[in-house]
Structure formats: C-alpha cells, structure tokens
C-alpha cells in the first residue's frame with residue numbers, strides 16, 4: 578500500500594476509534610447522512626457500515642452526480658443526441674442512465690446517434706477542434722468538484738474561438754441540497770458527513786448554516802477508514818455533548834477557505850441558478866448556468882433546448898433513496914428486476930450510486 582496512506586488503514590487505530598465511537602454514543606444510535614457517493618462506497622468497502630451497525634445508521638444522500646441528474650435533463654440530452662450532426666461527448670457513467678421509456682444514450686447510439694465517451698471536458702474540446710464538421714456537446718454533470726474543469730475548458734474554447742463546441746450544464750451545488758434536506762420535516766437526521774472532494778473547492782464556510790440554523794453537526798471527512806472513523810467519532814462527540822458545529826477532519830486536503838482559484842474560475846464562467854434534482858425537485862440557487870458571455874458555447878442556447886417534464890420511471894424509488902427516506906433494498910425492484918447488469922434507475926447505474934453499492938456489498 579502507498580506509504581502516504583497506509584497509516585489511514587492502521588487496524589489498531591481503527592479499533593481504537595470504533596471503541597471511542599461506542600463509548601461516546603453509549604446506548605444511543607447515531608443517524609447520519611453521507612452526501613458523497615465515494616463515501617458511500619468507502620463505508621461499505623472498509624466494513625465500517627457492518628462494524629458499527631448497532632450504533633450508527635448510515636443514510637446515503639444525494640451525493641452521486643449521475644443519480645441526481647433529473648429525468649427532464651436526461652430527456653434533454655437524449656434529444657440532443659438525436660439531432661443531426663451532433664456528437665454528444667460524455668463521461669461513461671451517463672451512457673446507461675435510463676430516460677423516458679427506459680431509453681438511454683447507449684440505446685440512442687445503437688439507433689445511430691453519435692456518442693463519444695471522454696475522460697475530461699478538455700478531451701471533448703480537442704475532439705471538436707479536430708472535427709469542425711461536427712457540433713460537439715459535452716454533458717456537464719457533477720458538483721463543485723468537476724465544474725471548475727468544465728469552466729476552464731469553456732474559457733479555452735472562448736480563447737481559441739472553437740465555435741463547434743458547447744456544454745449542456747447540469748452542474749449542481751451541494752450546500753443548497755443540504756439546506757433542502759435539513760428543512761424537510763420528514764427526514765430526521767442527527768448529523769451530516771460532508772464530502773471531501775466538494776469541500777476541497779468550497780471550504781467549510783458554506784456549511785455553517787447546518788449547525789447555526791438547524792442545530793445539525795456536520796464534519797468534512799476524507800475517504801480512508803481512519804478518516805471516516807475519525808469523522809464519525811467527532812460527530813458522536815457532538816451528538817453526545819448536545820452541541821452542533823461544522824468541523825474539518827480532512828485538513829490534509831481541505832482548507833477552510835476552500836480553493837479560491839477554482840472558485841474564481843467557476844464564478845467567471847457560471848452563474849448560480851435554480852436547478853432540478855431527481856427526487857427532490859427544483860432547489861433554488863442550486864445549479865450552475867453559463868453566463869451570457871458564454872452563450873455561443875451554451876448548448877441550451879445554441880440548440881434551443883427546452884426541458885420538459887417527463888413521466889417518472891415506473892416503480893423506481895430513487896427519489897426516496899436519494900433523500901434517505903428509503904434504503905435501496907427497500908425498493909421492491911431491488912436485486913430482482915433492477916440490478917447493475919439491468920438497471921431500472923440511475924442509482925443502480927453509477928458505481929457511486931446507493932443501489933449499486935448496496936447490491937455490490939450486501940447481495941450475495
């Protein structure tokens with residue numbers, strides 16, 4: 578194992594943290610939500626979920642970018658894929674996300690649409706530069722973590738005057754989603770485990786309202802077992818002491834002030850806008866739209882994209898899963914009709930999706 582992280586897997590330290598968590602909770606059960614798909618997977622893979630099952634209830638929140646992409650956004654990019662001379666450039670995990678009628682980009686590709694899997698928005702831009710006869714549309718999904726790279730690519734497209742490249746921005750902002758969940762009376766939570774990657778960009782200040790306005794403790798955590806256990810211990814201490822603060826337990830990566838350079842790039846290219854989230858609905862000021870100066874590279878403008886409501890996927894309970902109201906194995910389709918090989922909903926598609934994680938680590 579990499580020497581830089583092997584200390585974060587130290588079994589003795591992990592055991593001691595587990596003991597400290599049990600001691601702090603002493604008879605009560607902490608109910609917390611992790612809002613990052615990477616945390617969901619790490620908590621399963623490390624065994625933390627099962628080791629602490631009697632004292633900690635884990636809920637997976639809206640932390641998977643593919644899963645929170647709304648049905649009507651999926652319908653919009655499927656529509657773009659069907660337009661003549663349009664090449665849709667996307668990360669691979671959007672390929673199998675089902676849209677209206679169960680249709681996906683993979684199905685659209687089989688029907689003749691041109692869909693190209695890329696590993697970065699810059700790859701999509703270079704493809705556009707090399708293929709001026711195509712209109713290349715990059716599908717921009719993700720949170721504050723991925724949006725700066727898309728913003729930098731748009732700056733590059735503008736500087737190089739590459740006019741056959743555009744972005745369909747479906748980017749979402751995490752703090753407004755947490756505000757919506759914290760204010761929902763049907764969701765009872767003791768605490769939030771905050772996403773390490775997103776926090777590396779935005780820092781800790783945007784989460785302060787969780788403690789100040791809602792009295793909910795929240796801790797930024799890394800992704801190794803010791804990171805996660807240390808964060809849970811901090812949450813358990815606050816819960817036991819009846820206090821609520823926002824703590825940063827991932828200081829080797831996350832500065833409290835975030836990454837000002839990345840935030841400046843975001844602000845230069847994007848404006849904050851209302852955005853639809855799967856299962857939650859439209860959350861005010863929770864998305865990123867291209868600023869008017871970038872209209873020639875805004876797929877919504879270039880292709881006059883109109884998002885329209887589409888019927889939900891029959892039987893899929895992803896919306897409740899994303900709000901922590903239902904465990905994935907509580908969905909009647911889980912593991913029988915809906916599997917990673919034949920996903921019905923997006924939470925079973927993405928490797929970071931809650932349903933896919935439940936299936937991989939719990940179903941035998």
Ligand code: SF4
Nearest residue numbers: 894895908915922932
């Ligand atoms: S198991 Fe499948 S159908 Fe059920 S909520 Fe998860 S993704 Fe949707």
